[in-house]
Amino acid sequence: MQEQKGKDKSLQHDDLGIKMRSNANPFVPADLQKKVLQPIRLSSYFIVLIESGSITYNLESQDYALTDGHLLFAMPNQILTPPAKPDNLKYFKLLFDENTLALLPQQFPFLVNSLNAPTIILESPAKERVIKVFEILNQVLYQDKYGTDTEIILAYLNSLLSELNSAYFRNREPANILNANLSKFIEFKLVVETSLTEQPSINSIAEKLALSTNSLYRIVKEYTGTSPKDYFINRLITEAQRKLRYSNISIKELAYELGFNDPDYFSRLFKKSTGKSASEFLTRQDLSGE
Structure with missing residues (x-):
């Protein structure tokens, strides 16, 4: 089993422990994917959203089939087995550590609610809003040549997690975020x-x-x-x-x-x-x- 590596300076903004990848910004080239499809012990929170297409992830020895608008999240120390990426898949992946989470102005119960399934199904227009935030995060993290203030990055991350927290608990018991x-x-x-x-x-x-x-x-x-x-x-x-x-x-x-x-x-x-x-x-x- 691979241990997730430490912070990669080329993939993060300043000292933030945050990384993101998508079709336009993949982790590894397609020809190298099979070499890294091994179980990984996560050292960060992990979120993957499927914009279109289908794929199956294995988390803690359980398979989760994801398709359009489906999202999977995992917590540090969980075991994730990355799947081979289909050619027609459109996706966004986000990783952030405990220190980054601690910088946000509120807490997100869905990240620690281990009794329920670690999946969210986004309906329109929530899906459209979440995709927009992913696109903006990708832009400010990797495409803005002039750099972006850390506070702006945290604001978009906070907005994203707020959307996901709301969607997760929409059909579950309400939670007090500031509990x-x-x-x-x-x-x-x-x-x-x-x-x-x-x-x-x-x-x-x-x-x-x-x-x-x-x-x-x-x-x-x-x-x-x-x-x-x-x-x-x-x-x-x-x-x-x-x-x-x-x-x-x-x-x-x-x-x-x-x-x-x-x-x-x-x-x-x-x-x-x-x-x-x-x-x-x-x-x-x-x-x-x-």
Whole structure:
């Protein structure tokens, strides 16, 4: 599995961690596409909009068929397998990191709503507006020879995410964009990601977030449907599955790598969480793309 590379200075505006590609500005030439069609662990938020044509992406081992007006989004640390691009496909791709997201004046619950499908179907005229914003972002990022103020780029990114957030929740329960609980949940997720293998206690995480354990439980339950402990365990097991599928590592080595002192305990936890033994994940398909 490939790790997504660090910031590419040729693809971003000043110090913003934002990249964009389209038919007019592809990531790689068509003749090299097959060489990079390998699973990627995302280090940024990823959004792809299909203007016309059809394509299927694989996100977290699940296929998502996209066609006109369909949009797929993914979050950092998720596994994305890029597909070969059909000749008749018209698309826009956007990547931006947590630091760029933090510069925006509001929050976007759809980016962290992991309980629902990571897809949006845009109807006209929303589709037309979103395409226009993608086109403008592409222009200010790569075609404006005089340069564009960072604030303008952020304003268009904010406008785009506002459209997508509205479309995502249009047929779902309404969300309070400025909900303080959402901010704490995002902080919780960041703590989990940055201290995953250290396996901190839930009490220590709550203290770090200036919350009581009861408040942390209520917030995490609100956004994930599980307790903080179960969320952490599920994240560890997901990481274990990824490593077993995409890297050559023994179960014992994996247990130590994930912060478990007792490999047998890790194996029992894996079996309890997934219903399968860790050894079943060692026999995996060839993901080289060849």
